Amino acid sequence: MEKKFIINDTKVVACDYGHKGNMISFSIEGKQFTFYEVDKSSEFIVLKDESGKHFKVGISAGREKDESHICAPGIEDLFISSDSKSSRKKSSVGGGSLQSPMPGKIVKVMVSEGDEVKKSQPLLILEAMKMEHSIKSPRDGKVVKIFFSEGDQVQGKVELLSLSGDDTDA
Amino acid sequence: MRKISKLLICNRGEIALRIAGSAKEMGIKTVGIYSSADIGLPHTYSMDEMIYLGEGSLQETYLNADLIVHKAFELGVDAIHPGYGFLSENSAFASLVREKNMIFLGPSPKVIDIMGDKKASKETLFAIATPLIPGYFGDKQDSKTLLEEAKKIGFPVLIKATAGGGGKGMRVVESENEFVSSLESAMREAKKSFGIDTVMLEKYILSPRHIEVQVLSDQHGNHRHLFERECSIQRRHQKIVEETPSTALDPELRKKICDTAVAIASHVKYEGAGTVEFILDTSGAFYFLEMNTRLQVEHPITEMLTGVDLVKWQIKIGEGKIISFSQDDLVPRGHAIEVRIYAEDPDNEFLPTNGVIERVGTTHLNGVRLDTGYADGSSVGVEFDPMLAKLIAHSDTRRSAITKLLLALDEITFSGLKTNRDHLKRILNSLKFKEGETYTDFIDKNGDSLGVPEVSNDSFALGIAALQLSGKNLVSETGASHICRDSLVLEESLNMFRNV
Numbered sequence: 040m041e042k043k044f045i046i047n048d049t050k051v052v053a054c055d056y057g058h059k060g061n062m063i064s065f066s067i068e069g070k071q072f073t074f075y076e077v078d079k080s081s082e083f084i085v086l087k088d089e090s091g092k093h094f095k096v097g098i099s100a101g102r103e104k105d106e107s108h109i110c111a112p113g114i115e116d117l118f119i120s121s122d123s124k125s126s127r128k129k130s131s132v133g134g135g136s137l138q139s140p141m142p143g144k145i146v147k148v149m150v151s152e153g154d155e156v157k158k159s160q161p162l163l164i165l166e167a168m169k170m171e172h173s174i175k176s177p178r179d180g181k182v183v184k185i186f187f188s189e190g191d192q193v194q195g196k197v198e199l200l201s202l203s204g205d206d207t208d209a
Numbered sequence: 210m211r212k213i214s215k216l217l218i219c220n221r222g223e224i225a226l227r228i229a230g231s232a233k234e235m236g237i238k239t240v241g242i243y244s245s246a247d248i249g250l251p252h253t254y255s256m257d258e259m260i261y262l263g264e265g266s267l268q269e270t271y272l273n274a275d276l277i278v279h280k281a282f283e284l285g286v287d288a289i290h291p292g293y294g295f296l297s298e299n300s301a302f303a304s305l306v307r308e309k310n311m312i313f314l315g316p317s318p319k320v321i322d323i324m325g326d327k328k329a330s331k332e333t334l335f336a337i338a339t340p341l342i343p344g345y346f347g348d349k350q351d352s353k354t355l356l357e358e359a360k361k362i363g364f365p366v367l368i369k370a371t372a373g374g375g376g377k378g379m380r381v382v383e384s385e386n387e388f389v390s391s392l393e394s395a396m397r398e399a400k401k402s403f404g405i406d407t408v409m410l411e412k413y414i415l416s417p418r419h420i421e422v423q424v425l426s427d428q429h430g431n432h433r434h435l436f437e438r439e440c441s442i443q444r445r446h447q448k449i450v451e452e453t454p455s456t457a458l459d460p461e462l463r464k465k466i467c468d469t470a471v472a473i474a475s476h477v478k479y480e481g482a483g484t485v486e487f488i489l490d491t492s493g494a495f496y497f498l499e500m501n502t503r504l505q506v507e508h509p510i511t512e513m514l515t516g517v518d519l520v521k522w523q524i525k526i527g528e529g530k531i532i533s534f535s536q537d538d539l540v541p542r543g544h545a546i547e548v549r550i551y552a553e554d555p556d557n558e559f560l561p562t563n564g565v566i567e568r569v570g571t572t573h574l575n576g577v578r579l580d581t582g583y584a585d586g587s588s589v590g591v592e593f594d595p596m597l598a599k600l601i602a603h604s605d606t607r608r609s610a611i612t613k614l615l616l617a618l619d620e621i622t623f624s625g626l627k628t629n630r631d632h633l634k635r636i637l638n639s640l641k642f643k644e645g646e647t648y649t650d651f652i653d654k655n656g657d658s659l660g661v662p663e664v665s666n667d668s669f670a671l672g673i674a675a676l677q678l679s680g681k682n683l684v685s686e687t688g689a690s691h692i693c694r695d696s697l698v699l700e701e702s703l704n705m706f707r708n709v
Contacts, residue, residue, distance in 0.1 A: 044673055047661075051669045063674050067666040074674035082568060084679045086671070096675040099567035099624040108567065108626075109672045112619040115631045115664060117672040140560050142591055146397060164394065167561075167591070170377065170445065171398050 041065075043122035047115075050122060137174065137202065141195045143167030145187045150200075154182045162200060165193070174199060210529040213237055213288045213312065217281045218256065220292030221271060222582030223598065224504070225252040228290050231520035240286055242277060244270035246592045251584050258284060271295050274302040278309055288312035288527050290520070294594070297503040298325045312527045316480045316502050323477060324500040328371045328409055334497055337476050339469065342488065342496040344411035346371075352389050358410055359388055365413040368392055370399030370406070376446025377402040381413055414490050416648045418457050419443070419498075421486040422470035423511045425522055426479040431532045434467040435511050435519075436541050438484075441647040442636060444559050449629070449652075450636060451507035452546040453514050456607070456645030457489060466495055473500065481526050482508075482519050506599065509578055510545035513603035544610045545603040548633045550581075550623055552595040555632035556661050561595040564588075567625030569598070572617045576603040579621060589626060597623055607645075611637050635659045 041054045042065070053065035061076040077093065078085040086094045097110040101118050109117040147164040150156055161173045162182070180202040187193055187200075215238040218228045229239045229252075241256035245264035253259060260280045262270040274296055281289060289306050291297035291314070300318035307313055315321065324330045328346045335341065345358035359366045359382070368391060370378025378399030380391040396406040423435040439455035440448040458466065470485035477500075484505045486498040508519050517539070522532070552562045566587045572579065581598035583589070589597065600621055602614035615637050618630055636642055641655055652659065 042673075044669075046669050046672055047664060049664065049669075051673070053670075053673055058677055061678070063678050065670070065673070067670055070666055070670075072667075072670040072674065074671075074678065076678040079679060084675050086674055086678065094671055094675075096671065097568065097570075097622055097624060098675055098679050099622075100565075102562075102564055102626055107676050108624040109675055110619075110622040110624050111671060111675070112616075114668045114671070115662065116622075116624075117664070117668065118627075119672050119676055140558075146401075147394075161390070164397075166398075166401065171394060172560075173394075 044119055045122050046117050046119045137162075137177065137199055138196050139165055139174075139193045139199055140172060141165075141167045143172070143193060145189055145191045145193060145199075146171065148185060148187075148189050150182050150185070152182050152185055156180060156182060156202070163187075165199075176202065178202070211287070211312065213524055213528050215240060215284070215286050215288075216524070217242070217260075217277075217284070217286040217289045217311075218292065219271075219277055219289050220295055220297075221247055221252050221593070222250070223580045223596075224292040224506075224582075226255055226582060227509075227580050228292060228504075228520050229256055231518055232290075232524065235521060235524060237524070240281065240284055242271065246270075246590065250582060250587055252582055260284070267295075274299065274305055278302075278305045278311075281306075281311060282309045286311055288314055288524070290314045290523065291503065293501075293503050293506055298501070300325065314481060314523045314527045316483065317478075320477050320479060321502050324483075324502050326371055327369060327373065327499050328407070330500060331497070333477065334473060337472060339473060339497045340495060342411045342414065342498075344409060346409045350407060352392055355392060355408070355410060356385070356388050360385065362410060362412050365415075367411045367413040368395045368408050369411060370395065370403060371409055372403035372405045372407070373399060376443075378406075378408070379446055414488055414496075416491050416650065417441075418455070418489040418647065419448070419486065419649055420455055420457070420466060420489045420495065421484050421505070422467050423505070423508070423519070424470050424474040424479065424483050424485060425517075425519070425526070425532060426474050426481065426483070427526045427532045428480055428529055429531050430475075430478075432471050432474045432479065433532055433534070433536055433539065434471050435515050435517060435539060437463060437466060438505075438507055438510055439647065440507060441649050442642075442651045443649055444555070444652045448507065449549050449551070449633065450546065450642075450647075451510055452544065452607070452610075453510045454541060454544065456647070462493055462495075469495075469497075473497070482523050506549070506596075507547050509580060509599060509601045510547045510603075513545040513576070513578065513601060514541045514543065515539055516542070543603060543605045544607040545601060546607075546610045546614050546637075547599050547601040548614060548618070548637070549596055550598040550600060550621070550633070551629045552589045552597055552623075552626055553629050554627050555629045555659075559629070561591060562627045563590055563595075564626030566597070566623055569623055570621040572620040574602070574613055574617055574620075577601065577613060577617045578603075579617075583623075597628060608643075611643065631661075632659060635662075 042056045044051045056065040064073040073089050074086045077087050083097045099108050101108040106120040143165045146166045150162050156176045158178050160176045163174050165172045183201045183203045185200045216232045217240040218225045232239050239256040240258045242260045243253040244262045296302040300321040303313040303318040365383050368380045378395050380395045382388050382391045400406040418441045420437050422437050426432045438453045440451040442450035484501040487495040489495045553559050578601040602610050604610040604613050
């Protein structure tokens, strides 16, 4: 049997999954892993692999429901959740997005509805955390609708404006 | 001479706690301030007395000079420590404090005004032949004049708000056709942040290093430097890694730059702790940037290098005491590095993140200092600067300080939300950093090697094993966290029994 996880936005499948008492074993992409629980507290768990190597791993709640945050020396942090439910859609945020990357205030709208815009052209400026963030067009296109005006407060991850045109390469 | 027996700490978070620590060590009663947004954070319950500033905007709370001074006076406060940010470089606030016959732990309002204004400070320092970056510091602020001046200086040009700080109101302009839109944006940001939209232009120096010198001056004309700090590694023009000594200075250049800082402090009749910032170019030439008339965020590395408690000296100087050590008494020991842990996502344009800190973590390494204003369970919102902590390691060599800081970063996890911790580790682990190839464009230039590395299946496996063997599924809901048994895991282990 197999179990699916989402770890740092990557789908990871643990095959040949077995969990009995203090032992767990599974394989990922053909590589076999076996770990034993050595010790456990509310904050961390100590594991041992087949070669006897020990790992002290911190576990806490993650950023959202059903997610855990794993911290262990020498590895990048892991945000892990079970992929049993419908996969969480990760909203794309950041410079190329037409969504507000975080809550803030629209300080300037640089285009009007109906304008033709070029890729990377600044469309509007959001002020958040006392910094200005310029929201740039992800592609060439035409501004169909601007949902906010200068001075408006906006929440995070909301659509700021809609663009027409082919968005397959956006 | 006037003894300080009660000190108001006019700040929040880690710096409020850090100042309170030194005051308590000196037997001084501490008074703190807080707004409704901070209820529950450690600085709201770690002082002898608290002033509640209510709810509302920053202007109504942490920046409400009238209210703070009024309350401080009522409580019989002798002196006010402004910390950094907020009212720390506000001369009107310093005047108000003095009018009420309380001591302001900082220089005179006049010196704050001169040095706080990037333009006025340069005009003043011109008199003592301080090296200045070519630029335009004039009064004419129309875009046509500024564009002409920018062309004279030659691109790339840096636009800076004269009242600026922390990268706000600052823009690098690569070419002429970007100039006007960048100018407008910088002015708007400056107006928002500082209330004044006056800007100046500077030649943008390629591959520069940020070198600053800590100075300490008493009321009796004694001026000392406590060596340099290199703070070249920045993102969004804000420092994230600071170290002392700088790898770029030999003893001769160190003496020259530190002496220049002392000459500036002396010229303006500085009082208290201050920092003179310079830009060092690849040829070894350095230029005066600005002077910060307050305690600096990264002051702990200087404290670890020299063994001098800067806050205690700010208090002693405020009381009128004479600096008891000579310049030659100060001997730097070893190497100290600080990293700033932020609630932000370095893999997504360093955008701030928020959430609940499940666990800060603890470290017991010798020579490691953690300055934080948060505790396990603290919420991190969007109201304030997203800095969570400063983690500082001191050791006998730079190499061992790096190793120690990496070990400490493994222990100080700030788990529960996305932070820049892994990014800081990538920086410290990078060959360029280890070799001391640190310039202010370090993050941009090394972006590829500082990006998210591919996570190995071994790491994935460890994560899955730890999660499943822990026998619990940690669920975080609406800011609170609950630990509950995961029925799925139990079911899986039952299935396993059947398979055996």
